[in-house]
Amino acid sequence: MKKDLLGIDDLTRDEIYLVLDTAEAMREIGQRPIKKVPTLRGKTIVNLFYEPSTRTRTSFEIAEKRLSADTLNIAVATSSVLKGETLADTAMNIEAMAPDMIVLRHASSGAGHLLSRICRSRIINAGDGMHEHPTQALLDAFTIREHKKRIDGLKVTIVGDLMHSRVLRSNVLLLTKLGADVWVSGPPTLVPTGIERLGVRVSPAIDEAVTGADVIMMLRIQQERMHGAFIPSLREYFNIFGMTKARVARAKPEVIIMHPGPMNRGVEIASDVADGPYSVILEQVANGVAVRMAVLYLLAGGADAD
Amino acid sequence: MSKWILRGGRVVDPANGRDGTFDVLIDGGRIACVGRDLPIDGDIKVVDVPSGLVVCPGLIDMHVHLREPGHEHKETVATGCAAAVAGGFTAVACMPNTNPVNDNAGVTGYILTRAAEANLARVYPIGAVSRGQQGEQLADIGELKAAGCVAITDDGHPVATAMLMRRALEYSTLFNMPVIEHCEEQTLKADGVAHEGFHASALGLRGIPGEAESIMALRDIALAELTRGVLHIAHMSARQTLDAVRYGKSRGARVTCEVTPHHFILTDEMLGAPVAYDTNVKMNPPLREAADRDAMLAGIADGSVDAVATDHAPHHADEKHVEFDRAPFGITGLETAVSLCLDRLVHAGVVPLSRLVELLSVNPARILNVPGGSLAEGAPADLTILAPEMRVTISAAAMRSRSRNTPFDGWKLRGGVAATIVGGCAVYVNEQVSLQL
Numbered sequence: 001m002k003k004d005l006l007g008i009d010d011l012t013r014d015e016i017y018l019v020l021d022t023a024e025a026m027r028e029i030g031q032r033p034i035k036k037v038p039t040l041r042g043k044t045i046v047n048l049f050y051e052p053s054t055r056t057r058t059s060f061e062i063a064e065k066r067l068s069a070d071t072l073n074i075a076v077a078t079s080s081v082l083k084g085e086t087l088a089d090t091a092m093n094i095e096a097m098a099p100d101m102i103v104l105r106h107a108s109s110g111a112g113h114l115l116s117r118i119c120r121s122r123i124i125n126a127g128d129g130m131h132e133h134p135t136q137a138l139l140d141a142f143t144i145r146e147h148k149k150r151i152d153g154l155k156v157t158i159v160g161d162l163m164h165s166r167v168l169r170s171n172v173l174l175l176t177k178l179g180a181d182v183w184v185s186g187p188p189t190l191v192p193t194g195i196e197r198l199g200v201r202v203s204p205a206i207d208e209a210v211t212g213a214d215v216i217m218m219l220r221i222q223q224e225r226m227h228g229a230f231i232p233s234l235r236e237y238f239n240i241f242g243m244t245k246a247r248v249a250r251a252k253p254e255v256i257i258m259h260p261g262p263m264n265r266g267v268e269i270a271s272d273v274a275d276g277p278y279s280v281i282l283e284q285v286a287n288g289v290a291v292r293m294a295v296l297y298l299l300a301g302g303a304d305a306d
Numbered sequence: 307m308s309k310w311i312l313r314g315g316r317v318v319d320p321a322n323g324r325d326g327t328f329d330v331l332i333d334g335g336r337i338a339c340v341g342r343d344l345p346i347d348g349d350i351k352v353v354d355v356p357s358g359l360v361v362c363p364g365l366i367d368m369h370v371h372l373r374e375p376g377h378e379h380k381e382t383v384a385t386g387c388a389a390a391v392a393g394g395f396t397a398v399a400c401m402p403n404t405n406p407v408n409d410n411a412g413v414t415g416y417i418l419t420r421a422a423e424a425n426l427a428r429v430y431p432i433g434a435v436s437r438g439q440q441g442e443q444l445a446d447i448g449e450l451k452a453a454g455c456v457a458i459t460d461d462g463h464p465v466a467t468a469m470l471m472r473r474a475l476e477y478s479t480l481f482n483m484p485v486i487e488h489c490e491e492q493t494l495k496a497d498g499v500a501h502e503g504f505h506a507s508a509l510g511l512r513g514i515p516g517e518a519e520s521i522m523a524l525r526d527i528a529l530a531e532l533t534r535g536v537l538h539i540a541h542m543s544a545r546q547t548l549d550a551v552r553y554g555k556s557r558g559a560r561v562t563c564e565v566t567p568h569h570f571i572l573t574d575e576m577l578g579a580p581v582a583y584d585t586n587v588k589m590n591p592p593l594r595e596a597a598d599r600d601a602m603l604a605g606i607a608d609g610s611v612d613a614v615a616t617d618h619a620p621h622h623a624d625e626k627h628v629e630f631d632r633a634p635f636g637i638t639g640l641e642t643a644v645s646l647c648l649d650r651l652v653h654a655g656v657v658p659l660s661r662l663v664e665l666l667s668v669n670p671a672r673i674l675n676v677p678g679g680s681l682a683e684g685a686p687a688d689l690t691i692l693a694p695e696m697r698v699t700i701s702a703a704a705m706r707s708r709s710r711n712t713p714f715d716g717w718k719l720r721g722g723v724a725a726t727i728v729g730g731c732a733v734y735v736n737e738q739v740s741l742q743l
């Protein structure tokens with residue numbers, strides 16, 4: 001593995017499979033009565049979060065604690081960033097305390113790359129702006145593989161706000177690397193220019209995009225997207241792109257429905273789909289801990305760290 | 307050394323149809339005579355020009371940010387002028403987006419005083435179109451002209467309304483001053499930080515389409531036709547803008563344009579590699595696609611492009627050492643332009659040397675109506691001596707500019723500056739050449 005995990009590009013195919021296989025072992029730890037192993041004892045991990053994210057931060061924190069790492073949470077309010085010290089200065093201050101890893105969540109794309117150039121500590125990108133969220137894609141792949149026993153050759157359809165989504169970018173890179181047939185669908189206003197060069201099929205026709213899908217992955221639509229005139233209204237969005245039972249019926253019978261959360265029920269996904277039999281949304285959350293344990297363990301040196 | 311002669315160099319002086327071996331006699335800071343085997347009487351100092359060097363009219367960078375007053379931590383008039391002469395420029399035209407804005411004679415006078423103190427390159431201030439560059443009321447353009455401004459622009463804050471642009475184009479004809487426009491349709495640019503294309507998409511950076519530039523250029527060209535005003539389009543980056551300029555010229559509009567070296571050399575591929583999210587490839591307008599870069603080269607080759615300017619935009623290292631979307635736009639250019647132009651335009655076979663001299667000297671002087679661009683008898687003795695075969699390694703650390711924000715650090719190029727002469731005085735001599743100036 002490279003020093004840092006800034007994006008899926010940092011991982012080879014084999015390394016992705018190594019993470020997924022390691023996550024299987026890690027999940028087993030979470031099923032024990034005492035959910036803790038000494039693997040990362042004596043290691044210090046800083047969770048540096050510039051955006052509020054209960055879900056991702058909690059998931060990393062639990063993963064770190066199960067591996068016995070010493071963890072420190074630093075939450076920086078976005079408002080204080082404007083007047084406060086720069087990311088580079090914060091990084092150098094944290095670095096002076098010699099942590100082993102820094103888990104970074106930041107609103108700016110490439111913030112992890114900046115940190116990586118400053119720090120000797122290993123950097124794990126927990127979401128940078130509209131760029132990448134690699135551990136989310138890894139846990140999604142883990143969840144898909146668990147249900148489908150493979151990723152190669154599956155039709156995966158990703159629907160929603162493609163432009164602003166770091167989950168999209170990481171998933172596209174990972175799934176295409178593992179040989180999936182990736183389709184993306186969303187309003188043309190929210191399709192990033194040139195996205196097809198990443199090897200995906202772009203289809204604004206949602207019904208076509210979901211037909212025969214093995215996996216449907218929904219992306220969150222943010223309320224404020226009306227302001228940039230990306231969509232006229234949430235109501236219209238739901239009518240045209242919302243995942244309803246009727247749409248799901250076009251997919252393969254054993255299709256799974258995924259969502260990185262937090263969900264907007266009635267905006268991108270109907271409640272009966274979110275809570276329905278094909279939904280694996282809560283499994284994704286559970287798998288997140290195991291996958292993050294695997295990433296932490298492998299970046300710390302894998303077996304060498306034991 | 308009031309009377310001296312530059313003997314035996316290749317003189318490239320396209321304004322006077324010269325390209326060959328000539329002597330240049332300089333007397334009292336002016337060109338006294340250019341000819342073959344000029345007679346040398348007793349008290350004339352003779353400077354022999356080593357073979358391979360080229361004597362041309364002084365280069366003029368018509369688009370620089372000297373940052374003074376107000377942003378002296380980035381650059382001052384003195385450091386900017388030192389960078390200019392080291393880069394082969396005998397004159398620079400500086401943008402008004404200082405603090406306070408150069409929208410009145412006081413600021414213009416201050417800049418000219420600082421330039422006189424530095425006593426290196428000539429400085430031609432460019433005044434604001436609108437008061438405070440706020441885009442509402444015209445600045446006192448007559449006052450700016452009288453104080454020494456040679457053009458007007460709201461560079462950095464494009465003139466947002468068609469009405470104000472119309473008025474600026476009309477009113478400036480009183481003073482024979484061009485209106486220089488940084489073409490950008492602000493609502494389309496929005497909060498974009500990079501060219502809208504595959505690379506920005508993959509990196510999750512908000513895009514700025516080429517049309518944000520070309521739409522504004524088309525508007526301004528239409529207004530130039532309406533008013534018969536004189537329009538100059540700054541730092542053109544998009545192929546659509548070049549098409550707009552060609553269209554305007556074909557219809558007889560009084561429009562000219564410039565391109566920066568980075569826009570005819572680099573592309574948006576640099577956003578991701580070799581250094582991902584390098585803030586030294588963040589500038590406005592942004593680096594565009596290969597098709598745009600190639601269009602710029604084609605425009606330079608076919609004569610559609612009038613000038614090469616650097617858009618020298620120094621920023622302090624601390625300001626650039628931040629997240630990509632929070633970094634200021636801009637890179638330095640004064641000390642890299644000549645090497646880049648010689649390597650990528652002349653040696654690459656895009657244009658002959660005489661055409662490069664037109665782009666960097668003759669045409670900027672003509673567009674701004676300033677002296678220079680010619681070695682005619684009686685013209686100021688502003689000369690640049692080029693060393694087209696010199697091997698140059700760009701070194702940000704060695705630059706005279708107060709700022710180091712260049713994406714070209716470490717580049718190895720063929721072609722450099724041997725010496726820079728302003729008003730008959732050598733203000734820069736490259737220690738690598740043996741010139742007894």
Ligand SMILES: [Zn+2]
Pocket residue numbers: 461462488540541590591
């Ligand atoms: Zn500009």
